[in-house]
Amino acid sequence: METRIDRIKKQLHAASYKLTPQREATVRILLDHEEDHLSAEDVYLLVKDIAPEIGLATVYRTLELLTELKIVDKINFGDGVSRYDLRQEGAAHFHHHLVCLECGAVDEIQEDLLEDVEAVVEKRWNFQIKDHRLTFHGICWRCHDSGPNKPEKDA
Amino acid sequence: METRIDRIKKQLHAASYKLTPQREATVRILLDHEEDHLSAEDVYLLVKDIAPEIGLATVYRTLELLTELKIVDKINFGDGVSRYDLRQEGAAHFHHHLVCLECGAVDEIQEDLLEDVEAVVEKRWNFQIKDHRLTFHGICWRCHDSGPNKPEKDA
DNA sequence: TTTATTATTTAGAATCATTCTTAACTGGTA
């Protein structure tokens, strides 16, 4: 069966890049840490375990390449560090984030909630939307007064 | 009549900070450059004209202070530089941005388009929203195939 | 007023994330 790695390899080849061992190791780390919002440094430390000879600059270059190919999303929560998320396969857009001001947790919303808003923006502001970034800042269900009350699973 | 500067002064005093000459000069620059998305460096260069003795660190500290008091919004378009916008008086939220991938222009949407979406998020993800950041990436009306066609004035 | 206290500032050093440079290495190909 074709794995996610195989498909990423194809995407790279289609853009005439190779899936070198360093790149593969980096992608494996991202696959093992979906939803973890790793920084380049985080990825570097993790990938060193499975590919000790890799350099930080290579990790940066790989993440940049994957970002260009829209395999990963580079996000920025304003703390001065870029974070990298594997994009859902087939997803056309960034997913959204919920950042808790209390505990710092970052949760994800995979569902695209912006269809209606985008229709309005495209029409009213005459702007062709290619992508979006939406982050909510607030208090997560874990830190709530109303007590821990896990939300329904993301639809 | 009470000016915007006067009101900002009051806000500072309420939080037991002073509106020093350096801070006032910085605020004046921000007032003269609304919608310009200035970086700290930009502000520094501009403010030096009216207060030559000011230091870059002071500009950073002032912008940080104003951000804490929600007088300015610190935004980040992913180019590694923080930008600072005076928040609309009385606005509870960040305004939204349209970033053109073609020409790099950044337009603003003052109107809050997210009320419905926020209601959904608060309920479904059990998350108390305090603020949000929404940026659309795409092609602006100036760069469009359909030709320059300025959007209606922001409602 | 003088003195003590505190907040604020400047200048420049320090830090931290990120990118660049150089030389070495790889795989494919003529």
Add this chain to the structure above:
DNA sequence: TACCAGTTAAGAATGATTCTAAATAATAAA
């Protein structure tokens, strides 16, 4: 074999931001 484009590691360089130390200004107390 020699060549060539792509890729890499190591460390230097860059650039934004923050910290440090000493100076200054404002405020309160005596």
